[in-house]
Amino acid sequence: MAKPMEEIKWQELEPGAVVREVGNAREYETGTWRSEKPVVNADECIHCGVCWLFCPDAAIHQMPDGHFEANLTYCKGCGICARECPVGCITMVAEEEE
Amino acid sequence: MGVRKGIEVSLAISEAVAQCNVDLIAAYPITPQTHIVEHLSEIVANGELDAEFVPVESEHSAMSVCCGSAAVGARTFTSTSSQGLALMSEIFIIASAMRLPVVMALANRSLSSPLSIWNDHTDTMLVRDAGWIQVFIENGQEAYDHMPWAFRVAEDPDVLLPVAVNIDGFILTHMIEPVEYIEDSVIKKYLPEFKYPIALHPDNPLSMGCFAMPELYTEAQKARDNAVVNSYSTIVKAWKEWEQLTGRSYHPIETYRADDADYCIVTMGSYGETAMEVVDMLREEGEKVGAVKIRLWRPFPFDDFYKAVLGKNHLVVIDRAISFGGPGGPVASELRSALYSKQGAPKVINYVAGLAGRDVSRHDFKNILLDAKEKVQRGEMEGYTLYGLRG
Numbered sequence: 041m042a043k044p045m046e047e048i049k050w051q052e053l054e055p056g057a058v059v060r061e062v063g064n065a066r067e068y069e070t071g072t073w074r075s076e077k078p079v080v081n082a083d084e085c086i087h088c089g090v091c092w093l094f095c096p097d098a099a100i101h102q103m104p105d106g107h108f109e110a111n112l113t114y115c116k117g118c119g120i121c122a123r124e125c126p127v128g129c130i131t132m133v134a135e136e137e138e
Numbered sequence: 139m140g141v142r143k144g145i146e147v148s149l150a151i152s153e154a155v156a157q158c159n160v161d162l163i164a165a166y167p168i169t170p171q172t173h174i175v176e177h178l179s180e181i182v183a184n185g186e187l188d189a190e191f192v193p194v195e196s197e198h199s200a201m202s203v204c205c206g207s208a209a210v211g212a213r214t215f216t217s218t219s220s221q222g223l224a225l226m227s228e229i230f231i232i233a234s235a236m237r238l239p240v241v242m243a244l245a246n247r248s249l250s251s252p253l254s255i256w257n258d259h260t261d262t263m264l265v266r267d268a269g270w271i272q273v274f275i276e277n278g279q280e281a282y283d284h285m286p287w288a289f290r291v292a293e294d295p296d297v298l299l300p301v302a303v304n305i306d307g308f309i310l311t312h313m314i315e316p317v318e319y320i321e322d323s324v325i326k327k328y329l330p331e332f333k334y335p336i337a338l339h340p341d342n343p344l345s346m347g348c349f350a351m352p353e354l355y356t357e358a359q360k361a362r363d364n365a366v367v368n369s370y371s372t373i374v375k376a377w378k379e380w381e382q383l384t385g386r387s388y389h390p391i392e393t394y395r396a397d398d399a400d401y402c403i404v405t406m407g408s409y410g411e412t413a414m415e416v417v418d419m420l421r422e423e424g425e426k427v428g429a430v431k432i433r434l435w436r437p438f439p440f441d442d443f444y445k446a447v448l449g450k451n452h453l454v455v456i457d458r459a460i461s462f463g464g465p466g467g468p469v470a471s472e473l474r475s476a477l478y479s480k481q482g483a484p485k486v487i488n489y490v491a492g493l494a495g496r497d498v499s500r501h502d503f504k505n506i507l508l509d510a511k512e513k514v515q516r517g518e519m520e521g522y523t524l525y526g527l528r529g
Contacts, residue, residue, distance in 0.1 A: 045350075045351060045354050048354065049357065050358075050361045050364070053361045054336065055237045055298055055335070055365070056235065056238075056298075056336060056346060056347075057350065057354070057358045058236075058344045059345040062343060068349075068351075
């Protein structure tokens with residue numbers, strides 16, 4: 041967004057609060073919701089992409105060596121990737137208190 | 139001027155909508171609205187109107203189709219009633235939030251249960267706070283006139299809001315009345331081409347109805363309220379333009395023989411005509427009575443209302459819906475609230491009458507006025523009275 045949402049005045053909203061800026065959902069960092077994070081064992085990953093396919097937030101990306109990792113800025117820690125991984129190489133690990 | 143026809147009001151509404159050259163009609167039949175959409179489907183099927191008629195499977199779908207249609211900048215019409223309005227209420231509210239200028243003929247009918255198909259205002263009060271522009275009309279000519287008017291207001295770049303024209307079910311929809319038709323060329327002049335500034339188009343991508351955090355929701359609601367309030371000037375301007383073309387004038391609040399009236403009957407919709415009749419009748423008997431008719435319900439025309447009633451003594455407000463466990467009928471509650479801090483505010487005596495089509499004649503209006511005078515003498519003006527209740 042052009043400016044942080046907590047600074048936008050009501051007069052500055054488009055009619056119907058339409059959004060013309062493409063892809064600004066990326067500014068909403070849903071990773072803060074997470075209580076568990078997926079940890080991938082890259083040596084066991086078979087590069088099938090099932091986790092990438094199932095991730096409801098499109099938060100999983102393929103790394104240069106071919107294995108998949110979650111982007112923790114957006115991953116909500118739902119655990120679907122760990123549940124669906126056919127070789128069980130993803131483990132959900134509790135986030136530690138800061 | 140145009141041709142006068144004796145016609146069922148529902149059919150006159152359909153033909154006015156067709157004259158507005160709508161692009162899309164999506165509707166599901168429900169009594170007493172059925173004749174409106176049935177006749178429109180005939181007009182489209184006969185090739186007299188180049189429009190999409192979408193025979194949806196429910197009212198929820200009807201309003202969803204209407205939203206999609208308006209979102210691409212198509213002139214869009216629907217019509218419903220009662221349970222149909224209740225079913226579409228989820229999307230009905232979204233249409234105004236997303237500033238989609240859909241026009242609806244709302245054939246007012248009671249809500250179940252007990253199941254009833256007859257006329258009152260309980261359906262429209264369900265969506266009172268939905269952010270639509272809402273007007274009430276009194277006869278067939280007004281129903282016809284308010285179709286071009288509704289599109290003219292809804293699609294104005296300064297407004298961009300949906301408009302519901304409230305038409306008393308059966309009492310108006312099924313009456314055969316003389317209606318003066320306005321020539322297509324006049325309507326074309328009155329109603330410019332719809333150019334929707336936030337239309338969905340691949341060349342100019344945008345997202346509608348997005349998610350907002352608590353940091354933005356309040357601002358979005360304020361912007362929405364501001365849009366409804368600001369629509370007032372266009373509403374009045376569109377009535378004035380219509381008057382210049384047809385000679386028929388409309389105002390947010392209309393009064394009848396009210397200048398020196400001690401008691402004013404306040405109505406919305408078709409009861410306004412009965413009120414004028416009873417005022418004439420009682421004036422002949424020497425009673426100082428008048429009528430105040432609320433035409434524009436949202437945005438509520440506070441200044442016009444104050445101008446009409448401040449300095450008067452008594453308002454006898456006839457509601458056609460109940461707020462269960464609430465302070466009175468919805469109209470009287472709002473009027474009492476509007477008058478609370480005003481100098482010279484009249485006393486409000488509230489009656490709920492004519493629920494589910496129970497007939498309310500001039501005689502009944504006279505009884506209501508007599509009862510109101512007794513209540514004033516006894517100082518019992520709070521709450522409301524269900525007129526004609528047995529037991």
